[in-house]
Amino acid sequence: MVHMPPSSEQQTLLIELPKTIGLCVSPEQFAALAAVNRELKLERTAQGELIVNPPTGWETGEYNCSITGELYLWWRNSGESGKVFDSSTGFILPNGATRSPDASWVSQSRWDGLTPEQKGTFANICPDFVVELRSSSDRIESLQGKMREYIDNGAKLGWLLDPQHRIVEIYRGGLAVEVLENPAELSGEEVLPGFVLNLRRVWG
Numbered sequence: 001m002v003h004m005p006p007s008s009e010q011q012t013l014l015i016e017l018p019k020t021i022g023l024c025v026s027p028e029q030f031a032a033l034a035a036v037n038r039e040l041k042l043e044r045t046a047q048g049e050l051i052v053n054p055p056t057g058w059e060t061g062e063y064n065c066s067i068t069g070e071l072y073l074w075w076r077n078s079g080e081s082g083k084v085f086d087s088s089t090g091f092i093l094p095n096g097a098t099r100s101p102d103a104s105w106v107s108q109s110r111w112d113g114l115t116p117e118q119k120g121t122f123a124n125i126c127p128d129f130v131v132e133l134r135s136s137s138d139r140i141e142s143l144q145g146k147m148r149e150y151i152d153n154g155a156k157l158g159w160l161l162d163p164q165h166r167i168v169e170i171y172r173g174g175l176a177v178e179v180l181e182n183p184a185e186l187s188g189e190e191v192l193p194g195f196v197l198n199l200r201r202v203w204g
Contacts, residue, residue, distance in 0.1 A: 024048040030098060031121055034090065041087065044098040046149075060135040063163055066202045067131055068103045074188070074195040081108035082128075090122040093153040098122055099146065101130040105192065126154040129191050134162045147171045157191040163203055 025033065030044045041053040056064065068086045075084045087102045104127035111125070118124040130150045132143050140162065147158050151171050158171035166182040180186075188195030 022049040025050050027092070027096075027098070034121075041100055042098075043090070043100055046093070046095040046097040048096075056135060059163075060133060063133050063161075063202060064102050067133065067161075067197065070197055070202070071103050071105060071131075071192075071195070074192065075105070078194050080193065082106055083108070083111055085127070091126060092122045092124045093126045093149065095149070095153055097149065097153075099149070101127060101150070102133045103131040105129040126150060128154075128156050129188070130155050130158045132158070132160050134160065134164070136164060144169070147177075157189060159186060159197075161199075166203065168199075 025044065025048060027044070030042065030050065033050070034042050039055065041055075043051040043053065045051065064087050068084070072084050074080075075082065083106045085101075085104045085106070087100060089104065090098050090100045091104070092098050106123075106125060106127045110128065111119075111123075114123060114125060127150075130147075132146055134140060134143055143160055147160050147169065148171070150158050151173050155171070156173055160169040160171070162168070168180045168183055168186060170178040170180065170186075172178075183199060185199055186197045188197075
């Protein structure tokens with residue numbers, strides 16, 4: 001009797017990649033991976049490298065919920081048009097990267113300027129406003145690189161929040177990064193008129 005090896009449909013092999021080896025995927029492959037791995041927060045760099053982010057811990061999840069909730073309340077009560085997105089939303093930036101800010105907002109005029117094709121699963125746009133929240137496992141240099149990428153691709157205002165050290169970095173197009181130590185609140189400036197984030201309420 002001849003024993004045939006299992007086919008690829010019958011057998012699943014798990015491979016662990018060292019951090020020094022990147023796994024590159026095409027935009028189409030990334031979309032397929034994201035569709036079947038909804039429990040993971042997947043991102044793709046401009047060079048095509050796949051980034052896998054595991055689910056957040058409860059503290060980071062609570063911070064995210066507070067920030068997105070405050071942003072949503074501002075949008076609902078201010079009468080401002082536009083769209084608010086949470087951390088599960090991916091955007092294809094002009095440089096080809098697919099990124100998922102922890103919270104974001106896109107103005108109505110820019111959203112309306114997209115074609116139906118550009119409003120696909122991942123909208124082809126960089127948000128006007130982005131927030132990245134550092135968890136205990138995040139390297140600050142990696143998040144700072146993402147913030148610069150957002151600004152380089154069209155974001156007008158970005159906040160990088162580090163709850164562990166109570167530090168906020170504010171990114172604006174064409175300006176140096178502003179670093180605030182233990183601020184009580186943050187202003188949405190002219191990008192989000194009237195939006196003020198009370199950090200004492202977020203951080204507790």
